[in-house]
Amino acid sequence: MRIAVEDLHVALAGRTVVAGVHLVAEEGEIAGLVGPNGSGKSTLLRTVYRHLKPRAGRVLLDGGDLADLTPARSARHIAALPQERGGDFELTARQMVALGRIPYQRAFAADSTEDRAVVASALERVGMTADAERRFADLSGGERQRVLLARALAQQPDVLVLDEPTNHLDVRHQVELLALLRAQRTTTLVALHDLNAAASVCDRLHVLRRGAVVASGKPREILTPELLADVFGVRAAVVDHPLTGDPLIAFDHRGPATPL
Numbered sequence: 050m051r052i053a054v055e056d057l058h059v060a061l062a063g064r065t066v067v068a069g070v071h072l073v074a075e076e077g078e079i080a081g082l083v084g085p086n087g088s089g090k091s092t093l094l095r096t097v098y099r100h101l102k103p104r105a106g107r108v109l110l111d112g113g114d115l116a117d118l119t120p121a122r123s124a125r126h127i128a129a130l131p132q133e134r135g136g137d138f139e140l141t142a143r144q145m146v147a148l149g150r151i152p153y154q155r156a157f158a159a160d161s162t163e164d165r166a167v168v169a170s171a172l173e174r175v176g177m178t179a180d181a182e183r184r185f186a187d188l189s190g191g192e193r194q195r196v197l198l199a200r201a202l203a204q205q206p207d208v209l210v211l212d213e214p215t216n217h218l219d220v221r222h223q224v225e226l227l228a229l230l231r232a233q234r235t236t237t238l239v240a241l242h243d244l245n246a247a248a249s250v251c252d253r254l255h256v257l258r259r260g261a262v263v264a265s266g267k268p269r270e271i272l273t274p275e276l277l278a279d280v281f282g283v284r285a286a287v288v289d290h291p292l293t294g295d296p297l298i299a300f301d302h303r304g305p306a307t308p309l
């Protein structure tokens with residue numbers, strides 16, 4: 050499915066945090082949101098997965114307004130990996146993933162054979178099968194992250210909304226998660242701080258600054274030294290990755306673009 054955000058405005062505690070955002074992720078596309086701390090990435094994503102109500106604007110799924118769907122109906126279309134990683138800690142990892150099947154179940158119905166197969170496959174895809182019967186509470190930050198991603202996959206959504214999905218993951222699991230997203234080809238909106246990961250996995254990037262999109266396009270067009278200096282305040286060279294040919298940002302860690 051195609052997802053379009055149209056003229057979205059969100060206010061929090063009386064302050065405008067997202068101001069007139071337009072963006073699109075085409076069917077099967079991975080659209081990345083990048084921007085400095087506080088630029089509105091999480092707020093925008095929370096509004097897309099209906100955790101927040103916009104002050105104005107719409108989120109359209111294949112042209113239909115998401116706000117017209119019941120929560121259960123929209124949960125069949127959109128699954129989120131939010132930044133707050135709370136939840137019911139008494140559940141096992143498998144039970145946590147099984148929560149992703151609720152939008153497909155009647156009230157009080159037991160899991161079907163299909164539900165169990167979908168849950169097992171989601172656990173397998175994030176590499177958590179061996180830990181499936183452990184308590185969610187006992188898992189490490191990265192393991193919880195992977196279980197919550199499996200829950201989103203078990204929802205079999207048309208659109209995945211991921212807020213910093215590589216947080217807490219070691220480098221191997223970061224690479225695996227990005228490979229999984231690439232292989233998946235589900236329309237995806239993903240906020241990423243790691244600009245090199247974003248350059249490698251995203252078909253299109255949207256750069257946010259103070260709640261507004263200031264640049265949109267292919268990573269190679271967007272991630273220029275000028276933009277990195279202007280929006281992120283850092284000095285960097287952009288070169289071709291020697292293994293993949295993707296844009297590779299080499300940051301100058303010795304000091305920012307402008308004096309501190």
Ligand SMILES: Nc1ncnc2c1ncn2[C@@H]1O[C@H](COP(=O)(O)OP(=O)(O)OP(=O)(O)O)[C@@H](O)[C@H]1O
Nearest residue numbers: 061062064066084085086087088089090091092093
């Ligand atoms: N519940 C809230 N009440 C008031 N202001 C909020 C609330 N949540 C976030 N904000 C403010 O909204 C702005 C955007 O925050 P948001 O979390 O969307 O940014 P972000 O781009 O995801 O940041 P980060 O990269 O630090 O995660 C920030 O200035 C933040 O302080």
